[in-house]
Amino acid sequence: MDNDPLLPSDAQVQAAADGRATHPDEPHGQGTSAGRLNWLRAAVLGADDGIVSVAGIVVGVAGATSARGPIFTAGLAGLVAGAVSMSLGEYVSVSSQRDSEVARCRGNAGSWPTPPTRSWPS
Numbered sequence: 001m002d003n004d005p006l007l008p009s010d011a012q013v014q015a016a017a018d019g020r021a022t023h024p025d026e027p028h029g030q031g032t033s034a035g036r037l038n039w040l041r042a043a044v045l046g047a048d049d050g051i052v053s054v055a056g057i058v059v060g061v062a063g064a065t066s067a068r069g070p071i072f073t074a075g076l077a078g079l080v081a082g083a084v085s086m087s088l089g090e091y092v093s094v095s096s097q098r099d100s101e102v103a104r105c106r107g108n109a110g111s112w113p114t115p116p117t118r119s120w121p122s
Helices: 010-018 033-064 068-107
Strands: none
Touching: 033 068
């Protein structure tokens, strides 16, 4: 190929054809910092959302009664409902992303021999 830096080298083309990494010095696996930062971002935003939601429920119930039992029960119910809601939302999001990627791969059948089969991290 040309000496154009934007085009892949012959070695990179051959590596891609053989199913090997085309840039072995660049980490693109699960353990990269980008994957860890996405997980951290989701955890921080989820915790923030959960704290605000449960605090709102507890303060609302505490405004209606001063008995500890109903306040504790409402806080616990809000915590469980928030956890279930977040986990189901994440599952639906990851599943729909995977389905759209598989559909895109099937639509580009000439450029992808088979759709990806690995499950996406949650």
